[in-house]
Amino acid sequence: MIDQLKMIVVLTLISCVAALLIAFTNAKTKDRIARQRVVVQQEALLQIMPAGVTVAENKAPLSSANDTLTYWTGVAGSDTVYAFKVATRGYSSTINYMICTTAEGVITGMAVMEQNETPGLGARVQEVLSKRLIWNGLGGPKEKTASWFSEQFKGISINQPIAIDKTAGEWHGLDEKGRRRLKDKNGITAITGSTISTRAITNGLSTRAKTYLKAIRG
Amino acid sequence: MPIELLYPVIVVGSVGLFFGVGLAIASKKLQVYVNPRIAQILGLLPGANCGACGYPGCSGFAKAVAEGKTEASGSVCVPGGSKIAHAIADILGITADAVEPMMAVVHCNGGSDKALERSRYEGITDCHAAILIGNGSKICQDGCLGLGSCVRVCPFNAIHVTKEGVAVVDADKCTGCGKCVKVCPRKIISLIPKVHKIFLACSNHDRGAKVKKYCSVGCTACSLCVKATPSGAIIMENNLPVLDYAKEENFIPAAYKCPSRCFTDLVKTRSKANIDTKCNGCTACVAVCPVPGVISGEKDQRHVIDKDKCIGCGICLNACPLHAISMWGVGPLVKTTAGKR
Amino acid sequence: MTNEQQPTKEPTNESPMAADGVKIETFQLTASPHLRQPESVSHIMMWVVIALLPSLAAGVVFFGPQALLLTVVSVLAAIVTEWAIVKFLKKSAAIGDFSAVVTGVLVAFNVSSTLPWWMAAIGSAFAIGVAKMTFGGLGANFINPALAGRAFLMAAYPSAMTRFSPTTFGSLSGIDGISSATPLAQFKAAMADGSFQALDFQDALSNLFLGNVGGCLGETSALALLAGGILLLYKRIIPLRIPLVYIGTVFLLSWIFNGTGAHFTSSAIIIPFYHILAGGLFLGAFFMATDMVTSPITPAGKIVFAAGCGVLTFLIRKFGGYPEGVSYSILLMNLFVPLIERSTRPKMYGKVKNRD
Amino acid sequence: MPRRYTFNGGVHPPHSKSRTERLPIEVFPAPKKVIIPLSQHIGAPAKPVVKRGDRVLVGQVLGEPGGFVSSPVHSSVSGSVLSIGPYAHPMGRQIVSIEIENDEKNETIAFTASIKAWRDAAPQELVQQIQAAGVVGMGGAGFPTHVKLSPPSNKPIDILIINGAECEPFLTADHLLMLERTGDFIEGVLILKKILNAKKCFIGIEENKPDAVKKITSLLNDARLREIRLCTLIAKYPQGGEKQLIRAITGREVPSGGLPMDIGCVVQNVGTTVAVFDAVNRGIPLYERVVTVTGPAVGSPKNLLVRIGTPINFLLEACSFNQKSVRKIIMGGPMMGLALSDVNVPVIKTTSGLLAVDTTTPALRTYPCINCGHCIRACPINLVPSRIAKYIEKENYQAAEEWNVMDCMECGSCAYICPAKINLVHWMKLGKYHVQASRAAAAARK
Amino acid sequence: MMIGQEIKRGIIDENPILVLALGLCPSLAVSTSVQNGFGMGMAATFVLTCSNVIISLLRKVIPDKVRIPCFIVIIAMFVTIVQLVLKAYLPALDKQLGIFVPLIVVNCIILGRAEAYASRNNVFKSLIDGLVMGVGFTFALCILSVIREILGSNKLLGFKFVPGFQPMTVFILAPGGFFTIAFVMGVVRYIGNRKRGVRR
Amino acid sequence: MMNPISLIEISIGAIFINNFVLSRFLGLCPFFGVSKKVSSAAGMGMAVIFVMTIASSFSWVIFNYILHPYHIEYLRTIVFILVIAGLVQLVEMALQKYSPTLYESLGIFLPLITTNCAVLGVAIINTDLNQTTGSPYTFIESLLNGIMSGVGFSLALLLMAGIREKTEFSPVPKALEGLPIAFITAGLMALAFLGFSGLNFFPAVGG
Ligand SMILES: Cc1cc2nc3c(=O)[nH]c(=O)nc-3n(C[C@H](O)[C@H](O)[C@H](O)COP(=O)(O)O)c2cc1C
Ligand SMILES: Cc1cc2nc3c(=O)[nH]c(=O)nc-3n(C[C@H](O)[C@H](O)[C@H](O)COP(=O)(O)O)c2cc1C
Ligand SMILES: Cc1cc2nc3c(=O)[nH]c(=O)nc-3n(C[C@H](O)[C@H](O)[C@H](O)COP(=O)(O)O)c2cc1C
Ligand SMILES: Cc1cc2nc3c(=O)[nH]c(=O)nc-3n(C[C@H](O)[C@H](O)[C@H](O)CO)c2cc1C
Ligand code: SF4
Ligand code: SF4
Ligand code: SF4
Ligand code: SF4
């Protein structure tokens, strides 16, 4: 009987102590964790919004379900831009991204937040190109470049069909003329070998994003 | 205690309590008898439950070991390594008792340079396989087939087949486990006490005249070895001498006398006898020495031994009433063979 | 034990039986049977290479000399890799059984003609070096080396592997006027956006049959592949049941689930033909699903295997992320081979009744 | 076209019979010396009943059977016993044999046929006569015929099959026997049928012996012989295997581990049938048999009627065999025969042929198994030889047993067809040996 | 106890991944880049060392029947602490390692060491064991991730590695992980065999 | 809420596309440990399915009714593992007592399973967001995901065991014998399983 009692007591005690220690750590870190979450959001917002706007968080009802949509407005003078999150099914995962558009639906910035596509293929929607080689870059500061894939969405209108050009090569390799020609077509380039992931995003823009923007604008 | 610390403690604590109680009750109510050895062995195992042994977890392996279904050698339990193997052996009580150390010997020396073949065997490299088609390719029906069934079965890498095609045991590596003895289809491997170092390297039962035709190291059943061993430790059975290692340990003269060089002495150079100044020339040694002409000297004079001819059998040692003879040299002293090391 | 037949000892020429008068050499002592049919493994492999030649010719005709270059490089890479590994491992097994050549050719046949040559070499080296030799060489691998090489390249260089060029006669999809990657991609796109026109696709069939369409360099010409396949069938090197069941399954499934909602309209009848002629189905069915090393040894198992390949091919083509499914379906079925073999053991003679 | 019978599996090696199939049987003169092994059959060896120096006559008993499953041996020459002792046997081992010097007088014992005509004799008597004549299966295994002819009462025999397939390439001994002694052969069949009281009787002959088929058919047209039917078999190896023959003709399958009599069948070879005729009708014991001597290294191949015990080098020389180029000598056919190490071994009751192979046959290069499955298709027992061989190679005899290695009859079809030239039959033999050894060990433990 | 020898034991003789083949999941899943590999290694080392110490301290107190739950609770505590700290201070790494941080709990090597070592040895020995095993784990992870990062993305520590080299994506996918560890293990064994003179 | 299509998606996803072993890298230790023989792989597979079912259902309940309401989600690791380990140990003891035959074929694998990534992994994944739908798993979804992940694991295990039984016959180079060749086998299997990636039976559901 003593044995049994000992088992109970030891296991319970260890559990309690462990829980206590964890809870203690949590208490010490939870503010920072929360802040980290906001920071990421904030950084993304800053990236996709035009410079110099004042940001505010809002909610809008969605007509389809009794859900609400969280969005952010950025006000600069008389212009207002709207930022919100979109999620669409890509090749092997759901791609979560955030866009910011003008009231007319012209994208001022796009950032992919989360995805689990194939590395080297679909995952390149988040690719940040680094030109730096290891031997001349180890000590230096980290580059802060936006993903080229997101970059090309600037100026694209979600209210018109978005073209995917697979023939021109990838956007980061294009010269100014090529980029302009794309813009004129309201088009973007695909990631080679990942048309599905690319199309997932453009589809999301011309379907979900469009409805969200409508919902926001009332 | 603030509430944000309390909840966790209550939740985790109660889960702990729940299972504590559960396991406590279970350990009482659901007790099943297990072989205590299993628990003991389990205690020795690394407990990584990695499954590398091929058993479901450490307990499965422990069970198998305790039931003798597998060996606990280091290669089976990778994380445990060879260290635990010994510890487990202790539990199972399979540590070797102090027995006479034995070694395997191959009773054949008829390589392709010495024994003739009647055909060219081309088939599976395995002695049983050779036996199955035409009883092997040697003319000698008892000779080593040289296809190495024994080599493959030896866990200690102690046998190899020479390039002439006979199996040879490495005395240093052989542990006397006897696996090769069992496997040899010709039944020409046997265990001898390790101290002996002399054995008959032929298994042929044919009559001498016949043997001579096809093997230059074949036993012709001339019986000289029998005569050279007056104790009767060698008898001739079915045209082949049989050595009784229990009876007599000195087979050196027999080995020396064999005209066909059928005996193998694992000691390459034996120590030689030497007669010191105590010798009074009684000639007792001359009478017993199996090799004529080794010991010379006038009667009542100190005798001398021709070191080149002495075979180191040590028989003269016992014959000398004055203990004037001793063995000199590198080889093991013959006398020590009687005792256990 | 080894099963190599090696004379273990130097033969002695003089026999002691000379005593009895007849003086002869020693005889060879082997197990029965003493008679063997002449065809050997290298003959078989050589025939497969020969059967692949028409398709190589078709590849050169439709994709230009680049096709030949890729094939040669790939074969060389395969041979060199095998040779180097055999040397490194000091294996006694001599090479020269032609199986590496088959693998090399098939790797090349499974890539686009626009692939850089060094990628083809890497694919071949992987096929031989990792998928085959690590398991001990010919006969020991469980997965089709050439297809493993292709899958490796697909995962390593996905964009280069999915870039195709039009044929020298200008057709990419087999359907004039529409430009898309391969016939199957074109088909998928057409089905997806509803622009499927039975007539266009009917016209495309003859191009598909001849091979005047985009795709991997050895897979496009159904005609050439069929010629090679028939040669192998005639030589009894491959069993008819594998290609028949494989192609038949794809045909049936793509007819039943043709996506048009009907079964006897002209589109519904065109679709299955299009499916079996497009993509690598013929190449896979005649040359890769039949690789004996990586397909079940049992007669019944071969049928299960081929049907499985057919079902998977169809599923991947219809629901997968990319239009082609042959290579992955064969690879996947390779994994099932041991289990299939276990469960399709032939019924032994005399197993019916029990002894009383 | 009449129905052609066959079985599943099998292979088509070249027949190679053309050199001897038209040559009449020649009587080979008795040699100076014969060696008669006391074991020429399955079962206990015979026990010698003569001593060194005894004078013996042709047909005189040299050894009495060592049990029920055993058979006596008889002298094939007249002369004196030179020695009794171990002597090289075709199987490779030394076997106790009786060496007799021929005095060239060819004196025979008095052959006593059955007291009555066989049709009136009781089956029992006939079986005794057959046993006394030392008749054993001449189709290869050498199973004592009297045992096969005495089935236990709970296993009635309804079908007798005469095995005239002679599916082994090169061999023509049975073929010639059927041509030259057709009448005796048919009468032998009738004797066997009477002994077994079989309802049906079939003679199976491969269609590559059309002359034998024709001759026997014409004989069987006789109204009294209506109960014997001739079945032409597709020429395929191993059509003459007992199990295959039964399958082909009756559709029955001998159960695994069982015997033909379990399904009411008995199969006898042509040579055995003729020997039965000789034993019953003339009282002649089995002291000579027909042997086909042929092969690439033989200059003038022949069908010879040879005294049992003749050392084979005499036969080879008589057929001008090329000593220089010979590479292998085979007793029996090329598919199941034994490679010999010694040209002094004697012809025994089961020696149906002698082949000398020369060096022009190319050496084999082996490859690893490529899983082609040809061996499975070829195996008449439907085994998976490649898999079994791999288990045996890995010394997993238990798995080999599970995969029915013991049902392999070592016909060699698998090894013949294998493109990797794997020694499948050798592995099977090894596996069977080990399984048997472990079974024996298990039995001994009980 | 010789520290040098102990370290050699952890890194070479009893390397948790390459020799004992434990803790395979994280080693394959996170060795796609050196940063991840090293981060995971450090996290595991921390947990391993701390839990070894605590378990060794409590080894006389814990009854055998509830041994596993107790060990697991102790390990899980440290893991959760690590996770919270990572989330707070190294959020990017935490995101990369993802589910494999909480899974350190069940990493076979940690419970394995607890059972095999800490519950049988004194505190100091257990501490050292935890450290050297952790170092060995980290070391192996680093080797794997260097190979995979270079071949799979032509990068090292996030920097471009060889100009012009076209990386093989497959090496950061699951198959590449398996191939890499097989290759490294093969090389380790080959060298070991060479030393012991075993035929190839 | 209950969408049959999403249930099929989850099943296919868990078995083939995101196979625990071959694409998620979970449960590798038992995968390599118990895949030497088909017979033990089958037993192990059944046991894994059983434990994963238990783990995913209990953890979902605990997470959604205790941890989430009290905002102590950070305790998920410790609570889940404690519950799983405790339950499995109880089940094992009960089996040993009441059904020795079942214990022989399944129970002996249980201790091996408690401490592997796959089981805790499924519990954690089930309380994360659903990858295909982007919303939290419902109880049914979570249960199904647990079972199907177990099935996926068992499938990979069985295939692996079949292949390893076959490679027993192969003359694998010395240095690669044992684990390295098993890794290469797994790598090649994973290569083949890439064929399932992107399989999407109901394109409408996602985008
Ligand atoms: C292993 C593997 C992973 C893949 N991953 C992705 C992916 O992440 N995103 C994607 O859009 N397509 C992916 N694909 C799909 C192929 O690359 C597909 O052929 C391609 O999307 C179509 O070619 P295209 O993009 O050049 O039109 C993958 C294919 C394979 C075999
Ligand atoms: C041990 C043993 C016992 C046999 N017993 C009988 C028997 O009682 N009755 C019978 O008809 N045949 C018996 N046979 C003979 C076999 O059925 C078969 O005819 C013989 O083995 C020769 O066949 P083969 O030439 O096809 O190898 C026996 C064979 C063996 C090996
Ligand atoms: C593979 C194989 C092939 C055989 N071929 C023949 C054959 O061609 N002719 C024949 O008479 N017996 C052949 N036998 C022997 C028969 O199986 C059977 O033993 C024989 O016909 C029985 O008759 P017996 O006892 O009179 O010899 C063969 C046996 C085996 C195993
Ligand atoms: C009919 C046949 C088909 C073959 N198919 C392939 C193949 O698809 N891929 C390949 O690498 N080797 C193939 N080979 C060659 C060989 O069997 C293969 O390299 C083995 O898998 C190597 O062990 C084939 C051989 C034959 C006889
Ligand atoms: S001693 Fe025996 S087992 Fe060893 S090689 Fe000689 S015959 Fe074979
Ligand atoms: S098998 Fe045993 S007895 Fe024989 S040589 Fe090896 S260690 Fe010695
Ligand atoms: S030798 Fe045995 S395994 Fe081979 S075909 Fe004949 S019966 Fe079948
Ligand atoms: S015939 Fe030969 S190569 Fe073919 S499967 Fe059988 S053993 Fe293997």
Ligand code: FES
């Ligand atoms: S680390 Fe995942 S099961 Fe061992």
